Amino acid sequence: MIKLTFLSDTHLGFDLPLRTRVQKRRRGEDFFTNTRQVLEQAIAGKSDLIIHGGDLFFRSKIPAQIIDKVYTLLFEYADRGIPIIIVPGNHERSVLPQSILLNHPNLYVFQQAESFEFIIRGEKIIISGFPNIRHEVRAKFVDIQAGLQIKKQNLNILVMHQAIDGSQIVGYTFRATPDVVNIHEIDNRYDLVLSGHIHRRQILTNGMQPIIYSGSVERTSFQEMSEPKGYYEIEMVKKNTGWRADKITFLELNTRPMVDIYLDEIIDKINWQMLLSDELKKLAEDSIVRLKMQNKTGKFDCSRLTAEKLRVIFPDTMNYTLSRSLFAVKQEQE
Numbered sequence: 134m135i136k137l138t139f140l141s142d143t144h145l146g147f148d149l150p151l152r153t154r155v156q157k158r159r160r161g162e163d164f165f166t167n168t169r170q171v172l173e174q175a176i177a178g179k180s181d182l183i184i185h186g187g188d189l190f191f192r193s194k195i196p197a198q199i200i201d202k203v204y205t206l207l208f209e210y211a212d213r214g215i216p217i218i219i220v221p222g223n224h225e226r227s228v229l230p231q232s233i234l235l236n237h238p239n240l241y242v243f244q245q246a247e248s249f250e251f252i253i254r255g256e257k258i259i260i261s262g263f264p265n266i267r268h269e270v271r272a273k274f275v276d277i278q279a280g281l282q283i284k285k286q287n288l289n290i291l292v293m294h295q296a297i298d299g300s301q302i303v304g305y306t307f308r309a310t311p312d313v314v315n316i317h318e319i320d321n322r323y324d325l326v327l328s329g330h331i332h333r334r335q336i337l338t339n340g341m342q343p344i345i346y347s348g349s350v351e352r353t354s355f356q357e358m359s360e361p362k363g364y365y366e367i368e369m370v371k372k373n374t375g376w377r378a379d380k381i382t383f384l385e386l387n388t389r390p391m392v393d394i395y396l397d398e399i400i401d402k403i404n405w406q407m408l409l410s411d412e413l414k415k416l417a418e419d420s421i422v423r424l425k426m427q428n429k430t431g432k433f434d435c436s437r438l439t440a441e442k443l444r445v446i447f448p449d450t451m452n453y454t455l456s457r458s459l460f461a462v463k464q465e466q467e
């Protein structure tokens with residue numbers, strides 16, 4: 134049996150400014166905490182390989198200090214003996230920043246379409262993959278795949294960072310467009326397909342092999358507010374007919390609650406600050422709050438919601454964001 138830990142979309146560096154004028158809670162450390170948690174559990178659970186499906190960082194231009202913080206973390210776990218394989222995502226512009234820390238022999242990063250070989254307990258495992266293709270992946274996929282190694286008797290795994298036919302986010306299913314991989318073109322000799330990019334965890338199938346999205350390790354937007362976050366542990370077993378995914382387990386990570394507060398009944402009252410504060414007292418103290426309007430066409434004075442005032446109302450343990458609906462209201466008044 135070969136045990137894999139699969140995570141993706143860690144978006145490290147998100148909401149982690151280096152110098153800030155105002156001291157307030159940032160969400161950045163939550164992403165590091167969950168990433169570390171996955172790596173820690175992979176070690177404790179004796180995974181043979183850790184695979185990261187991309188969007189390691191939250192964007193392509195990253196301050197050096199954050200690059201070092203991320204790579205130091207990877208280096209630390211690679212040094213504990215488990216190979217870590219990473220496919221660069223779209224947020225990295227398909228290339229990870231260079232660093233001496235990436236030279237650890239247990240760190241593998243796809244620089245192009247290529248295949249990495251591992252021998253584990255006498256079994257040959259080939260992990261093939263390619264950095265995110267931003268445009269027209271559907272037209273390119275067959276050619277890319279042809280450049281990858283695949284041998285029937287080995288455990289063959291394909292890793293990517295793409296939308297695939299049938300993958301879903303809230304209210305949308307990706308299908309048959311130029312930037313979506315054709316699920317029927319995935320080589321049936323792969324025993325397992327792993328992908329990053331879609332932040333909702335899900336398993337697709339084309340009748341050939343499981344196609345797994347682990348989703349993001351924390352919520353990057355309110356679109357993901359109702360989705361559990363975590364990663365997968367996958368046990369591959371060699372049967373007479375070949376390798377099979379014998380056990381696929383989603384392991385949930387702690388996430389902070391995301392909550393919407395509607396201001397319609399509050400915003401025009403003289404004591405709106407107190408009313409909002411009362412609403413916040415009903416929430417978990419680490420909530421991430423979005424302020425919203427239900428009635429977007431009403432005449433409300435949203436200019437009251439200055440950062441200065443909100444900072445006083447919100448406890449330091451919370452984060453808040455303003456919904457676009459508030460700005461829509463404001464515009465209508467002008």
Ligand SMILES: [Mn+2]
Pocket residue numbers: 142187188222224330331332
């Ligand atoms: Mn992502």
